[in-house]
Amino acid sequence: MFDQISIIGCGLIGSSIFKRLKKTGSTKKIITFDNNKSVNEIIEKDKLSDEIFNSAGEAVKNSDLIIIATPISSFENVLSSIKGNLKAGSILTDTCSVKTGVSKTFEKMNLKNSICIPGHPVAGIENSGPKAGFAELFEGKWTILTPNKKINEKEIKKVSNFWESMGSKVKIMSDEDHDKILTFTSHLPHVVAYNIVKTSMSNDEKVKGDIIKYSAGGLRDFTRIAASDPIMWRDIFIDNSALIIQAIDKFIKNLDEFKKAISDKDSKKLIEIFEKSKDFRKSVIKAGQDTDQPDFGRK
Amino acid sequence: MFDQISIIGCGLIGSSIFKRLKKTGSTKKIITFDNNKSVNEIIEKDKLSDEIFNSAGEAVKNSDLIIIATPISSFENVLSSIKGNLKAGSILTDTCSVKTGVSKTFEKMNLKNSICIPGHPVAGIENSGPKAGFAELFEGKWTILTPNKKINEKEIKKVSNFWESMGSKVKIMSDEDHDKILTFTSHLPHVVAYNIVKTSMSNDEKVKGDIIKYSAGGLRDFTRIAASDPIMWRDIFIDNSALIIQAIDKFIKNLDEFKKAISDKDSKKLIEIFEKSKDFRKSVIKAGQDTDQPDFGRK
Numbered sequence: 001m002f003d004q005i006s007i008i009g010c011g012l013i014g015s016s017i018f019k020r021l022k023k024t025g026s027t028k029k030i031i032t033f034d035n036n037k038s039v040n041e042i043i044e045k046d047k048l049s050d051e052i053f054n055s056a057g058e059a060v061k062n063s064d065l066i067i068i069a070t071p072i073s074s075f076e077n078v079l080s081s082i083k084g085n086l087k088a089g090s091i092l093t094d095t096c097s098v099k100t101g102v103s104k105t106f107e108k109m110n111l112k113n114s115i116c117i118p119g120h121p122v123a124g125i126e127n128s129g130p131k132a133g134f135a136e137l138f139e140g141k142w143t144i145l146t147p148n149k150k151i152n153e154k155e156i157k158k159v160s161n162f163w164e165s166m167g168s169k170v171k172i173m174s175d176e177d178h179d180k181i182l183t184f185t186s187h188l189p190h191v192v193a194y195n196i197v198k199t200s201m202s203n204d205e206k207v208k209g210d211i212i213k214y215s216a217g218g219l220r221d222f223t224r225i226a227a228s229d230p231i232m233w234r235d236i237f238i239d240n241s242a243l244i245i246q247a248i249d250k251f252i253k254n255l256d257e258f259k260k261a262i263s264d265k266d267s268k269k270l271i272e273i274f275e276k277s278k279d280f281r282k283s284v285i286k287a288g289q290d291t292d293q294p295d296f297g298r299k
Numbered sequence: 300m301f302d303q304i305s306i307i308g309c310g311l312i313g314s315s316i317f318k319r320l321k322k323t324g325s326t327k328k329i330i331t332f333d334n335n336k337s338v339n340e341i342i343e344k345d346k347l348s349d350e351i352f353n354s355a356g357e358a359v360k361n362s363d364l365i366i367i368a369t370p371i372s373s374f375e376n377v378l379s380s381i382k383g384n385l386k387a388g389s390i391l392t393d394t395c396s397v398k399t400g401v402s403k404t405f406e407k408m409n410l411k412n413s414i415c416i417p418g419h420p421v422a423g424i425e426n427s428g429p430k431a432g433f434a435e436l437f438e439g440k441w442t443i444l445t446p447n448k449k450i451n452e453k454e455i456k457k458v459s460n461f462w463e464s465m466g467s468k469v470k471i472m473s474d475e476d477h478d479k480i481l482t483f484t485s486h487l488p489h490v491v492a493y494n495i496v497k498t499s500m501s502n503d504e505k506v507k508g509d510i511i512k513y514s515a516g517g518l519r520d521f522t523r524i525a526a527s528d529p530i531m532w533r534d535i536f537i538d539n540s541a542l543i544i545q546a547i548d549k550f551i552k553n554l555d556e557f558k559k560a561i562s563d564k565d566s567k568k569l570i571e572i573f574e575k576s577k578d579f580r581k582s583v584i585k586a587g588q589d590t591d592q593p594d595f596g597r598k
Contacts, residue, residue: 185516192521197580202549211483277497280496280511289515
């Protein structure tokens with residue numbers, strides 16, 4: 001494995017990585033950097049890092065693997081500050097939720113000393129920050145790697161092994177495929193969740209209070225998704241805006257048709273939509289992405 | 300309490316009621332009717348009813364409380380068939396998810412022998428049918444009663460006590476308020492969940508397969524809601540169509556604004572939407588409608 005690993009950005013994902021590394025003891029030295037003082041205090045108090053640096057540039061020196069786990073909007077700045085200090089032959093990866101932008105930035109920065117292998121652990125939860133992180137976060141989840149075609153298979157294998165040591169399943173695909181899939185599995189659902197909360201909130205105060213009180217009928221599940229980290233989601237929506245807008249347009253077109261079926265009281269059409277949804281749900285369960293135990297009506 | 304209770308319709312809700320009644324032994328006689336033979340076989344096998352009838356009309360004779368737990372589209376037919384057989388002074392209630400239509404039907408049928416008190420246990424889960432029902436389904440959940448103003452408080456209290464014996468919290472409100480609130484807490488979330496599944500499914504087969512494979516990033520939670528009982532939801536959408544269409548229009552208007560913020564890469568506007576969503580989520584947790592334990596990233 002890697003003798004020395006630097007983690008730049010110690011939020012939910014970054015902290016879950018070093019908590020796992022500490023637990024398994026699979027690396028000799030863990031180095032961390034975060035530009036938030038209170039984050040560093042938490043890390044120091046719990047002895048989760050072997051060395052905490054005050055600059056990203058200092059933090060990457062001599063490291064064999066560098067993981068950038070910052071919001072997308074900080075990614076390019078981080079690369080600029082570490083560029084001159086990377087060890088020859090080191091591997092550089094990231095955990096950003098959009099991959100075509102990351103690939104372009106890697107290319108633009110032309111980091112000759114390092115091998116750049118973009119990655120995305122699909123392991124988000126609605127809580128954020130280093131306190132929310134835990135060693136088992138990645139267990140059974142997918143991590144998607146999107147190296148360009150010039151990258152040596154041996155190097156990809158090292159990163160792949162690393163994520164497997166985190167408990168993750170690993171899949172290699174192109175950055176375009178990644179962004180297209182994630183638009184539907186994650187980005188559009190978040191747009192819609194935020195928007196349904198926004199729509200519910202636009203009622204007058206009395207109704208709004210009642211909506212909160214009786215939100216267990218379905219709405220609360222949307223508030224759960226919509227509680228995710230604001231900075232992260234702003235960055236995703238901006239970085240992947242073209243694909244997300246296409247998906248929103250598709251969604252609105254379908255919603256208009258759905259509205260027409262409701263307005264026409266078109267029983268056959270409605271049942272058809274619902275039955276297909278049930279089939280899709282069955283496929284999700286079959287793919288091991290969820291269980292069929294009821295949870296929607298949980299307490 | 301009631302000496303004899305008839306349950307018409309033995310799906311998730313109806314079966315959860317008689318399972319609870321059997322468990323607590325709080326009534327002398329439980330009578331059931333369902334027009335589905337296989338449902339009656341399940342009930343008979345597990346000895347969950349004291350008497351199973353082959354017609355709704357026969358099933359209500361001499362009963363003190365009659366609970367209609369059928370889909371909305373069967374409600375008027377059930378009333379017609381039981382109308383002549385209701386015991387004087389009996390109480391008639393239902394469990395339908397839309398209440399203004401039920402009130403109108405009660406009024407139209409002019410059932411002189413019985414006191415009609417519409418009700419809605421807000422306790423749905425994504426599974427349906429008598430096998431999915433369980434005695435604890437209503438525990439800690441709200442049941443909303445929407446009696447008209449002419450109904451005696453003493454009679455309302457009896458139904459209220461009944462639902463409390465089911466483990467439920469009870470709230471009395473007007474049928475209009477009920478439908479307005481449920482439009483936002485339950486009906487619109489279901490429209491949106493069905494529609495996001497529909498939109499994801501409209502991709503080509505390869506992408507669709509990948510979307511299923513990586514659906515844990517948010518989409519699976521929508522598939523869970525969208526797995527609910529098709530007949531029930533068709534009926535809700537048709538019966539509450541006017542309010543649901545208004546809500547869809549509001550939702551699309553907000554989504555257009557949201558889309559513009561993404562397209563303009565309007566960081567300030569996006570963060571504002573997200574922060575407000577987080578506040579709303581906090582209110583939902585404060586109202587005891589959900590916990591703040593992460594679940595979105597569950598295995």
